[in-house]
Amino acid sequence: LHHIINNIFFLSTFQKQSSINLLLNMAFYIQKFSSYTHTDVMVDLDEAHKNRDDEAESSSRRRANVSTASSSVSLSNGRMLRASTSNEENDSDSGTLKSRRRTHSGSKVEDHILRWNGKVFYTAGRPPWYDNSGYQLREPFIIGICGGSASGKTTVANRIIEALDIQWVTLLSMDSFYKVLTPEQHQAALNNKHDFDHPDAFDFDLLYRTLIRLKEGKRVEVPVYNFSTHSREKMNKTMYGASVLIFEGILAFHRKDILDMMNLKVFVDTDADIRLARRLSRDILERGRDVEGVLEQYNNFVKPAFDSFIAPCMRYADVIIPRGGENHVGIDLIVFHVKTCLHDLTVKNRAQLAMGALNGRNGNGLQAKPPPSLHVLKQTPQIRGLHSLIRNKNAPRSEFIFYSNRLMRLLIEHALSLLPFSDCNVECPSGLIYAGKRRKARLICGVSILRAGETMETALREVLKDCIISKILIQTNPDSMEPELYYLTLPKEISSYHILLMDATVATGAAAMMAIRILLDHDVPEENITLLALLMAETGVQSVAYAFPKVRLVTTAVDKQLSPNYHIIPGIGNFGDRYFGTELQPCSDKLEYDCASDG
Structure with a gap:
């Protein structure tokens, strides 16, 4: 070809x-x-x-x-x-004609990968999108890209993502928001008689609600439109907010309330002959249409819509990009501006939490009383004895695992006792009636914060054999020392579950706050979340309780101090390394901060 x-x-x-x-x-x-x-x-x-x-x-x-x-x-x-025949996804340096990759809006884990020029960009490693109060969210930087059909909007968006070189980006296409057609409209579409370029063809209300939720950092379900059948697919795509949200579409600038949400507005200006050539190759090769139908649709709908609705939107653009993805100078200017704005929005939650800026200290610098949401296991000789065994630096790994699992089961049993119960009567073998209790929460989901939180999954299964287990991978950025989200897998209807959020230790509370914020973004009620940890620091307790007062905090012990590296003192060492056997060397008698607990 x-x-x-x-x-x-x-x-x-x-x-x-x-x-x-x-x-x-x-x-x-x-x-x-x-x-x-x-x-x-x-x-x-x-x-x-x-x-x-x-x-x-x-x-x-x-x-x-x-x-x-x-x-x-x-x-x-x-x-x-080629010049005018290259389609919207061609690389001008390759010399080959590729199939145009449609912009499928989505953010399932397997869809969160963008491959471009040999590079792989993961939509993971997301830095905090909130401040240390937990609710004042950092809004994403929204880039709107408008332009005619087959003008190169997707190419420009991918070039921007490639040049930004950041890991958490959401790309939302307006193509996902075509209205559901009536039987008459569907038949007209099959005969190339339906106008897909008119504003009435799009569900702007759904688009607006989706952008609002993405701007708030919440999860959304985005429809997937099939251009071959002119209908929506049965399965939607799940998307999340991001540091940068790129929204592209032929009528991206049409509605004022959507236009006002954009931080940067880009119009892609491409010659009409080039756009027609791209549209011909795309519709014939990918959508199975004939030449006459494509040209008829172009003359009757596409070109008039461009002249009437799309071209006038050029006056709203902050930047006009001629020649689309081939205009490297224009794209570099956009990238420089976006990087500058993102740098100004950087937050340092962990340092502020460790300093006690908002962790409940009073005016005299004295530590506030333990919050009412904190539940500590009664310090019986048995509990203190188990702590003595796992805190011992010379404890063999087999004993460390065994006694940690014992302590975890006690912790989970105590956490379950805090869930709502109702009265019930059962008949005993003797024939008498026993007035007991039955747990109201039938749907319980355990969410482990990887990697140390995964150690509590076995104990949870021993207590709740049919419990659903989900995972959230949060790692600390070695440069900024801030937690970053890399991976999550959660039930689809998680908002109806009671959540047992599990981590081995909570030091500053930064990772726990990110995990709680993720659950809230999935519409989980705050009062349905219980945070479990074998050990917590006072700073982490106050930080989480201040930001999320309705979240229950359950632990076996609370230590008072943090090291300059945000590790718990005296602590239990690096719990994950000791449990999985990956520690490099044992801790010395001194307070070795590098071996202290993560959190």
């Missing part, structure tokens, strides 16, 4: 064909090519090679007289480089 299109450009250069005839010829060959078998393709490609070489040799004298300025194509390694 690449060589066929190049032949069309080659002939058109010297035969002076008009632009529209060139596009029609290209569309004819694309449609013809799409129905060939593999053998037919190889034969036609060989013939195309031969014909082009023969034509090149016979017209070499003519080519020598053609000036560079008048030529609309250039040669690279004996091949013609």
Whole structure:
């Protein structure tokens, strides 16, 4: 197909064909090519090679007289480089025609990967999107990209993501918000009689609600539109807020309330012939349409809609990008501006929490009383004896695991006793009635904060054999010392569950606050969350309780101090390393901060 299109450009250069005839010829060959078998393709490609070489040799004298300025194509390694026929996802340096990758809005874990020019960008490693009060959220930087159909909006968005080189980005496409068609409209769409470029074709109310929730950092369910069947798929895509939210669509600037949410507005301005060529190749190859239908739809709906609704939006743009993804200078300017704005929005929650800025200290600098949401196991000789065994630096790993698991089971049993119960009567074998209690919470989900929180899963299964287990991976950035979200897997209807959030230790509370914030973004009521930890520091207790007063905090002990590296003192060492056997060396008799507990 690449060589066929190049032949069309080659002939058109010297035969002076008009632009529209060139596009029609290209569309004819694309449609013809799409129905060939593999053998037919190889034969036609060989013939195309031969014909082009023969034509090149016979017209070499003519080519020598053609000036560079008048030529609309250039040669690279004996091949013609395309200009107006490259579709929206082509790399102009590759010299090959690729299928256009549709922008499927979504953020399931497997969909949170963007591969671009050999690089992989993970939508993970998300830094805190809230301050240390837990509720004053840091709003994402929203970039709106508008432009005509097949103008290169997705390419510009991907170039921006590549140049930003940040890991947590959400790309939302307006294509996901086409309205559900009536039977009459669906039949008209199959006959290319339905206008998909008019504002009435989009569900702007749903789009607005989705952007609002993403701006608040909450989870959303985004529909997936199938352009071949002109209908929405049954399964939606799950998306989350991000540090940067890129929203692209042909009418991205049409509605004022959506326009006002954007921090940066970009308009992609591409020549009409190039857009038509891209649309022809895309609709014929990917959507199974014919040339006449595509051109009829373009003349009746696409071009009038561009002139009436899309082109006037150019006046709202902060930046106009001619030539789309090929305009590297314009993209670099956008990236520089976005990086500057993101730097100004950086938060340092962990340092502020450790300093006690908002952890409940009074005006005299004295520690406040334990919050009412804190529940500590009664310090019986048994509990203190178990702590003596696991805090001992010389404890063998097998004993450390055994006694830690015993303590975890006691912790989980105590946490379950704090859930709501109702009265019930049961008949005993003796025939008498026993007035007992039954737990109201039927749906319970254990969420472990990896990696140390995973150690509590076995104890939870021993107590609740049918409990659902989910995971959240939060790691500390070694440069900023801030927690960052890398991975999560949660039940779809998690908002109806009582959550047992598990971590081995809580020091500053930064990781626990991020995990709680994630659950709240999934619409889990705050009073349905219970945070469990074998050991907590007073600073972490006050920080979490101040930010989320309705969250229950359950632990077996509370230590008073933190090291300068935000580790619990005296603590129990690095719990994950000791449990999994990955510690480098045992702690010395002195207070080795590097070996202290994480949290």
